[in-house]
Amino acid sequence: xxxxxxxxxxxxxxxxxxxxxxxxxxxxxxxxxxxxxxxxxxxxxxxxxxxxxxxxxxxxxxxxxxxxxxxxxxxxxxxxxxxxxxxxxxxxxxxxxxxxxxxxxxxxxxxxxxxxxxxxxxxxxxxxxxxxxxxxxxxxxxxxxxxxxxxxxxxxxxxxxxxxxxxxxxxxxxxxxxxxxxxxxxxxxxxxxxxxxxxxxxxxxxxxxxxxxxxxxxxxxx
Amino acid sequence: xxxxxxxxxxxxxxxxxxxxxxxxxxxxxxxxxxxxxxxxxxxxxxxxxxxxxxxxxxxxxxxxxxxxxxxxxxxxxxxxxxxxxxxxxxxxxxxxxxxxxxxxxxxxxxxxxxxxxxxxxxxxxxxxxxxxxxxxxxxxxxxxxxxxxxxxxxxxxxxxxxxxxxxxxxxxxxxxxxxxxxxxxxxxxxxxxxxxxxxxxxxxxxxxxxxxxxxxxxxxxxxxxxxxxxxxxxxxxxxxxxxxxxxx
Numbered sequence: 191x192x193x194x195x196x197x198x199x200x201x202x203x204x205x206x207x208x209x210x211x212x213x214x215x216x217x218x219x220x221x222x223x224x225x226x227x228x229x230x231x232x233x234x235x236x237x238x239x240x241x242x243x244x245x246x247x248x249x250x251x252x253x254x255x256x257x258x259x260x261x262x263x264x265x266x267x268x269x270x271x272x273x274x275x276x277x278x279x280x281x282x283x284x285x286x287x288x289x290x291x292x293x294x295x296x297x298x299x300x301x302x303x304x305x306x307x308x309x310x311x312x313x314x315x316x317x318x319x320x321x322x323x324x325x326x327x328x329x330x331x332x333x334x335x336x337x338x339x340x341x342x343x344x345x346x347x348x349x350x351x352x353x354x355x356x357x358x359x360x361x362x363x364x365x366x367x368x369x370x371x372x373x374x375x376x377x378x379x380x381x382x383x384x385x386x387x388x389x390x391x392x393x394x395x396x397x398x399x400x401x402x403x404x405x406x407x408x409x410x411x412x
Numbered sequence: 413x414x415x416x417x418x419x420x421x422x423x424x425x426x427x428x429x430x431x432x433x434x435x436x437x438x439x440x441x442x443x444x445x446x447x448x449x450x451x452x453x454x455x456x457x458x459x460x461x462x463x464x465x466x467x468x469x470x471x472x473x474x475x476x477x478x479x480x481x482x483x484x485x486x487x488x489x490x491x492x493x494x495x496x497x498x499x500x501x502x503x504x505x506x507x508x509x510x511x512x513x514x515x516x517x518x519x520x521x522x523x524x525x526x527x528x529x530x531x532x533x534x535x536x537x538x539x540x541x542x543x544x545x546x547x548x549x550x551x552x553x554x555x556x557x558x559x560x561x562x563x564x565x566x567x568x569x570x571x572x573x574x575x576x577x578x579x580x581x582x583x584x585x586x587x588x589x590x591x592x593x594x595x596x597x598x599x600x601x602x603x604x605x606x607x608x609x610x611x612x613x614x615x616x617x618x619x620x621x622x623x624x625x626x627x628x629x630x631x632x633x634x635x636x637x638x639x640x641x642x643x644x645x646x647x648x649x650x651x652x653x654x655x656x657x658x659x660x
Contacts, residue, residue: 234486238479245475253467262467263478270482343464350465364427365462371429386429393423397458 222286230277241270247287248294254362255298257351268297288369292377295359302355349399357392360385413441418448426455544635544642
């Protein structure tokens with residue numbers, strides 16, 4: 191069983207603009223379809239390839255939903271176990287990543303129920319013990335720009351932590367993953383009207399939080 | 413289109429989630445309203461800020477570890493015996509904390525109900541306890557009217573013997589009975605009456621033993637916890653009177 195990815199062998203449509211249903215006549219989707227068929231036939235190497243090319247998206251999503259690395263790792267493992275278990279139920283005419291995010295959100299919801307608090311641990315450049323952050327900071331030519339970005343990141347992380355789970359999921363899928371509203375509704379097993387309402391509410395809350403946060407610190411510009 | 417309505421639509425407008433018609437109306441309003449245009453700019457800033465919501469960089473080792481864990485788990489479950497997987501499918505939901513809590517609550521409620529019924533059956537019924545209390549009260553009230561163990565008012569040897577029996581405290585209704593025919597008859601009558609209604613038994617016994625001429629003995633009935641056992645205390649107020657009655 192191979193543990194290292196064969197770089198360049200399979201090229202998936204991972205870009206936001208290139209996310210297409212599996213049955214589209216492109217090499218990428220054909221490759222994905224072949225991998226799924228091979229995995230269903232018991233080819234663990236094919237399933238590992240599927241993991242390699244989707245694990246970063248899943249890990250990003252779980253971290254954004256759960257807020258810390260440990261829970262994100264556990265959730266990512268659970269996501270791929272469920273992908274393997276229910277791969278036979280995946281419909282060939284639907285978007286694989288939409289189906290993957292549906293599983294991801296279900297796993298994150300289950301884990302959130304076990305934990306009542308959404309604890310976010312963000313990496314701050316001026317925090318002690320963050321060697322990777324300090325190294326990045328030291329190597330950046332524009333220190334001021336980097337510091338501003340770090341502060342913005344801290345602000346948005348705090349703002350996202352105040353959102354309800356469904357609003358956070360809706361805005362992540364729409365604004366960061368680039369799904370259309372109808373796709374978001376399908377992923378979340380909801381309606382387009384409800385998703386629009388959740389997205390609108392989430393954006394308002396983030397804006398309001400940022401205004402209050404900056405007002406406390408005497409700043410006015412995000 | 414007023415500013416309040418536009419303010420409600422701005423979050424969707426900025427994210428291009430508004431339908432074409434209303435989007436055009438909002439755009440036209442923003443052209444002429446600086447305040448709404450400033451609010452739209454703030455929402456644009458929030459949208460840009462959202463792109464900064466990135467997790468920390470995860471190393472390849474983390475991803476390798478995740479893949480290894482997943483593949484090991486898949487291999488482990490595929491090698492598990494068929495009966496093990498079947499059992500986990502059948503009883504897996506029961507292991508959930510919520511299912512365990514519900515099951516424990518149901519068992520506790522069943523245990524409490526069973527204990528209640530067992531205790532209720534072992535204790536005397538309320539009717540029996542009330543009967544004993546009424547008997548005590550009525551006999552205490554009717555002590556002046558005179559109660560004797562003799563069922564017939566006329567003096568006869570059998571009457572005299574039962575009077576003697578009534579002067580002694582004893583246990584009536586149990587196996588230890590005075591060997592007097594009249595007393596046995598009286599006890600039999602009392603048993604028969606007791607099996608019917610407690611009130612009638614008390615009244616009848618009072619009428620049976622009442623004699624107009626003899627002084628009324630003190631009669632106290634006590635119902636024990638055992639419904640089959642009742643203590644009746646008969647105390648003649650005048651020992652001399654009783655002896656004369658028995659002779660006579």
